[in-house]
Amino acid sequence: MKPLLRLQLQVLDAPAGVTLMLQRGAHELVPPVAFPGGMLLFEVLAAVSYPKEEEAPRLGGPAVHGPVQGRFLYVNAGTYAGQADSGWSRRAKVPLPALTRELVEQALAKPDLTLQARIQGRAGDGGPACASVKLLDAGWTLAPAWPVPAALGDTDLRGN
Secondary structure (H helix, E strand, O other), X not given: OOOEEEEEEEEEXXXXXXXXXXXXXXXXXXXXXXXXXXXXXEEEEEEEEOOOOOOOOEEEOOOOEOOHHHOEEEEEEEHHHOOOOOOOEEEEEEEOOOOOHHHHHHHHHOOOEEEEEEEEOEOOOOOEOOEEOOXXXXXXXXXXXXXXXXXXXXXXXXXX
């Protein structure tokens, strides 16, 4: 079994009244955990493989999309997130990091650590973020995990 790397994506300042969901696979939608102050948190586990012909570890799994050299997460908004009455139909493409074996091993060694990134949830036109988005701050960094309610459970995170 491939090791699973915990990823947490924080979405800041998403437009009120617009549903956001993380896309897993072709059609499954995963809701965020909402925190006071309007921050939304998505958490997924990405499978880590170590292809012999490549130096860097490779991420995969149901929530990971795109070609090997350009993996990303999709954050869907409005009708793409299942909100039938929304005036918005958007999807943000959140780039995943290029990883070193050392960083992956550090993250896997401590279950209370995760790779975290933050994005702006609102586009320049005031609607939900869309297209390729920029990561805030230093991008994906190793950090203590934000608590996620037990109701989400391991089954939801692993994509089973």
